[in-house]
Amino acid sequence: MEPPRRFCDSLWNFIRFLPYxxxxxxxxxxxxxxxxxxxxxxxxxxxSGIILGLWxxxxxxxxxxxxxxxxxxPVLKVLLCLCTAVISILWPPVGIxxxxxxxxxxxxxxxxxxxxxAVGERKRDKVYHCICDGTWGTVEGSFTVIRDFMxxxxxxxxxxxxxxxxxxxxxxxxxxxLPLALAIGVLGAMVDLPVISIIAFCKSPCMLFKGWHxxxxxxxxxxxxxxxxxxxxxxxxxxxxxxxAVVGAVLGSMVSSIFLGAYAAVIVYQECSIWFGLCYxxxxxxxxxxxxxxxxDMAEGSCFPRPRYTKKAPSQTNSRSTSFSRPxxxxxxxxxxxxxxxxxxxxxxxxxxDSLFEECQRHGEIMVSKGIITLKDIEDAxxxxxxxxxxxxxxxxxxxxxxxxxSVKSNSTGILLNDNTEITTSNRPKDTFFDWFLNPxxxxxxxxxxxxxxxxxxxxxxxxxxxxxxxxRLKNTNIGPPPESELRRAELDALARRLxxxxxxxxxxxxxxxxxxxxxxxxxxxxxxKNGENSKSRGSRPQTVPRSKxxxxxxxxxxxxxxxxxxxxxxxEAQTVVQRDVEIG
Numbered sequence: 001m002e003p004p005r006r007f008c009d010s011l012w013n014f015i016r017f018l019p020y021x022x023x024x025x026x027x028x029x030x031x032x033x034x035x036x037x038x039x040x041x042x043x044x045x046x047x048s049g050i051i052l053g054l055w056x057x058x059x060x061x062x063x064x065x066x067x068x069x070x071x072x073x074p075v076l077k078v079l080l081c082l083c084t085a086v087i088s089i090l091w092p093p094v095g096i097x098x099x100x101x102x103x104x105x106x107x108x109x110x111x112x113x114x115x116x117x118a119v120g121e122r123k124r125d126k127v128y129h130c131i132c133d134g135t136w137g138t139v140e141g142s143f144t145v146i147r148d149f150m151x152x153x154x155x156x157x158x159x160x161x162x163x164x165x166x167x168x169x170x171x172x173x174x175x176x177x178l179p180l181a182l183a184i185g186v187l188g189a190m191v192d193l194p195v196i197s198i199i200a201f202c203k204s205p206c207m208l209f210k211g212w213h214x215x216x217x218x219x220x221x222x223x224x225x226x227x228x229x230x231x232x233x234x235x236x237x238x239x240x241x242x243x244x245a246v247v248g249a250v251l252g253s254m255v256s257s258i259f260l261g262a263y264a265a266v267i268v269y270q271e272c273s274i275w276f277g278l279c280y281x282x283x284x285x286x287x288x289x290x291x292x293x294x295x296x297d298m299a300e301g302s303c304f305p306r307p308r309y310t311k312k313a314p315s316q317t318n319s320r321s322t323s324f325s326r327p328x329x330x331x332x333x334x335x336x337x338x339x340x341x342x343x344x345x346x347x348x349x350x351x352x353x354d355s356l357f358e359e360c361q362r363h364g365e366i367m368v369s370k371g372i373i374t375l376k377d378i379e380d381a382x383x384x385x386x387x388x389x390x391x392x393x394x395x396x397x398x399x400x401x402x403x404x405x406x407s408v409k410s411n412s413t414g415i416l417l418n419d420n421t422e423i424t425t426s427n428r429p430k431d432t433f434f435d436w437f438l439n440p441x442x443x444x445x446x447x448x449x450x451x452x453x454x455x456x457x458x459x460x461x462x463x464x465x466x467x468x469x470x471x472x473r474l475k476n477t478n479i480g481p482p483p484e485s486e487l488r489r490a491e492l493d494a495l496a497r498r499l500x501x502x503x504x505x506x507x508x509x510x511x512x513x514x515x516x517x518x519x520x521x522x523x524x525x526x527x528x529x530k531n532g533e534n535s536k537s538r539g540s541r542p543q544t545v546p547r548s549k550x551x552x553x554x555x556x557x558x559x560x561x562x563x564x565x566x567x568x569x570x571x572x573e574a575q576t577v578v579q580r581d582v583e584i585g
Contacts, residue, residue, distance in 0.1 A: 024119065024130065028112030031134055039107025039142050040100060046146035047099035051092055054153050059088040065161045073172030103142070110138040144514070151513035159508050177269050184277035185265025191281050192261030193254065196288050200253035206296055208246045215239045253288075260284050267309055280309035355417045357519045359399040362418075364523040367395075372466075378524065389469035391520065397496075397503035398466040404445045405458060415441060440502055444495060451491060457483060464496040 066072065066080045114134025119126055215238060238245075261284060268277035282305055289302035367373040373391070381391040407416040414424035415438075423438065453461065460482060467474040483489050506512065 024115055025112075027130060028115035028134070031111035031115065032108035035111050035135065035138055036104055036107030039110075039138055040103035042139070042142045043103030043106065043145060044096070044099050046143075047103075047149055048096045050146070050150050050153055051095040051099075054157075055088070055092060058091075058153075058157065059084070061161060062088075065164045069164050071164065071168045071171060073170070075173045075175060076171055079173065106142065106145070107138065110134055110141060114138070147514050148510040152508075152510050155513050156508035159504065163504075174269070174272075177272060180274055181265040181268040181277070184268045184274060184281075185262040188261030188264035188277070188281045188284070189258045190261070192257040192284055192288075195285055196257035196260070197250075197254045199285075199289060199292065200250045203292055203296060203298075204246050204250050206298065207249060208243060210296060211242050211246070212239065215242065253292075257288070260288065271309075271311055273311075276309045276311070279307040283307055283309050355419065355421070356396065356399060357515050359403070359418055360395050360516065361519040361522045363399055363402070364395055364519070367466075368523055373523070378520065381520075390467060390473065392507060392516070393469050393500055393504050394466040396507065396516070397499045398462060400441065400503060401462060401465045401499055404441065404448055405462075407445055408449045415445065437502060437506060440498075444498060444502075447495060451495075456481060457488075457492065461492045461496060464492060465499050468493075468496050468500055 062084050063081055066077055066084065069077075072080065111134035114137060115130050118129035118133040261281060263284070264277045264280045267280040268274060271277075286302045286304040286306040289304055290300075292298075293300060293302070364373060373395075377390045381389075403415055403417055406418070407414065410416050412422055414422045416422050451457075464474070483492065507516070
């Protein structure tokens with residue numbers, strides 16, 4: 001439905017919706033006031049317990065890994081150990097204070113947002129959902145946050161430390177350039193802070209009036225944030241609070257200018273030149289000036305010079321003084337009536353994550369049926385044994401490889417998922433996470449396409465990606481005939497190594513471990529089904545385990561029952577021994 005164009009209609013809709021919005025705001029506020037003490041208490045106790053419980057391990061094991069690694073030189077090791085000691089002292093109070101503030105904010109805002117979302121969603125009994133949504137869901141969300149925080153502090157931490165102990169590029173501090181770098185860094189901060197503050201203060205009136213002009217224009221034409229009725233009160237509040245946003249932008253520019261100028265120390269150290277550091281200080285003023293002109297839609301260019309501050313030859317786009325300038329096609333905002341040949345759907349991060357875990361579940365069930373994934377793999381993954389990486393790293397890497405292979409065979413410009421959803425650089429989620437991993441995966445896809453793999457090589461590379469993290473398993477498993485050419489084998493091994501490296505980095509991010517464990521429960525059910533069929537073929541009745549036991553315990557009890565029965569020949573004796581083992585486990 002086309003929104004009203006006349007100002008009177010827009011004003012009348014705003015006035016008519018205002019009591020409705022006020023009622024929802026009051027209801028959400030009451031729910032937030034009631035829930036936030038409990039949510040704050042839950043998150044504070046949970047996160048604080050994790051921080052204090054793992055603090056001795058984090059401090060001691062970090063220092064151990066820094067001292068044992070061969071990637072750092074002696075001077076860098078001493079400096080990192082001192083920094084680790086300072087960070088370890090500050091980590092408990094800062095972490096606990098952050099958990100209190102984060103718990104209070106989440107407990108108060110989550111019920112309020114859930115109240116407004118209940119109105120916007122297609123639900124029949126909206127009154128019931130306005131009252132109930134955001135209550136128990138917020139409590140479950142607080143435990144989810146604690147679980148994800150635990151995964152980061154435990155699984156992700158040890159994964160990073162394992163990489164630190166492995167072989168890698170050697171780093172050492174050049175002591176000669178440290179005093180010079182620090183001096184130039186302080187000089188850059190002293191120069192950039194007042195100059196950038198003056199630039200931001202002079203451009204603040206332009207930001208104030210241009211922002212008001214845009215907001216009022218959207219309000220009259222019902223565009224932008226005023227397009228949806230539920231967003232009208234928030235957008236109206238943005239008009240009133242826009243001066244505070246301008247003040248915040250000026251203060252943010254002042255704070256960021258310190259770090260922007262201090263980066264001159266990094267330039268001096270990297271380039272081993274004081275002159276390049278001084279050139280960067282001047283160029284940083286030009287960079288900020290051009291970027292602010294781009295954001296405020298002002299005239300392109302800068303009144304500050306932009307000298308070259310690196311030894312590396314600048315690219316064609318960076319050699320111009322208008323490198324931050326916007327293209328001519330974006331000087332004017334596109335019209336809403338412009339028709340596109342095909343609608344571009346912007347993908348959501350959670351949709352892509354769901355697709356990855358569904359693929360892990362699907363391929364995991366297939367490998368369980370073929371006997372490639374066994375109970376020992378899942379047991380090792382739960383106990384964090386080296387061979388457990390076949391499940392935690394090898395299986396997701398194998399799913400990513402299959403997606404890349406499917407994209408190559410379909411001549412896709414991006415990455416084609418199993419449901420024919422295509423991820424490209426234009427419709428990808430705008431999160432930094434996807435900037436880090438999408439381009440490397442596209443490069444690997446192009447390499448796979450250029451290699452023109454045969455079916456035997458595809459099968460070999462797939463099993464190599466799956467089992468590469470377990471060398472013993474890879475050696476004893478028939479993964480197909482390797483290519484005859486040593487160069488070809490080295491190329492496939494490099495592809496497998498890069499895919500596993502990218503997947504290992506992905507597994508360190510929050511929510512991955514929790515979501516992956518949920519997918520593994522489905523695979524465990526497939527193992528239970530398979531073991532149940534095996535027990536029926538042997539003529540034994542299935543072992544009954546209490547519902548409170550985990551799926552993992554049920555599988556162990558089933559296999560233990562079968563082995564005990566084979567050894568003893570008595571069902572009653574085997575069941576008694578297995579029940580005792582399950583209670584102990």
